Amino acid sequence: MIRLALILTMLLSQTSNKRVLALYTTSADNATYKQQIQLLNADKPGLNDRDIVVETYIYNDKNAALFNKNQIKGFFTVTLTGKDGGEKYRSTQPITLQKLYSTIDAMPMRKQEVKKP
Numbered sequence: 001m002i003r004l005a006l007i008l009t010m011l012l013s014q015t016s017n018k019r020v021l022a023l024y025t026t027s028a029d030n031a032t033y034k035q036q037i038q039l040l041n042a043d044k045p046g047l048n049d050r051d052i053v054v055e056t057y058i059y060n061d062k063n064a065a066l067f068n069k070n071q072i073k074g075f076f077t078v079t080l081t082g083k084d085g086g087e088k089y090r091s092t093q094p095i096t097l098q099k100l101y102s103t104i105d106a107m108p109m110r111k112q113e114v115k116k117p
Contacts, residue, residue, distance in 0.1 A: 036094040
């Protein structure tokens with residue numbers, strides 16, 4: 001039980017200092033998912049600068065509850081979760097880097113990060 005609590009604490013501390021871009025798909029061969037990956041791979045330094053981690057979830061029996069909990073419907077969904085743990089963006093279409101960055105750059109926490117020397 002203590003080990004589980006420690007793992008949960010570690011996971012919570014990791015996500016609290018990162019923004020999570022979660023990609024939910026029914027298949028790694030999904031064309032929309034592949035397009036999203038290509039868009040994200042075009043600017044890894046920009047993702048790192050904004051503390052973004054990309055997590056991919058491919059639907060299967062083991063993670064069906066996660067898809068249900070997060071109300072994932074359809075073949076592809078992308079969500080952005082801020083450092084505060086709140087969902088900031090959701091779409092069934094790929095998010096462009098321009099939209100991703102403008103969404104994040106408008107966040108109060110990001111504005112504070114940019115001001116820090």
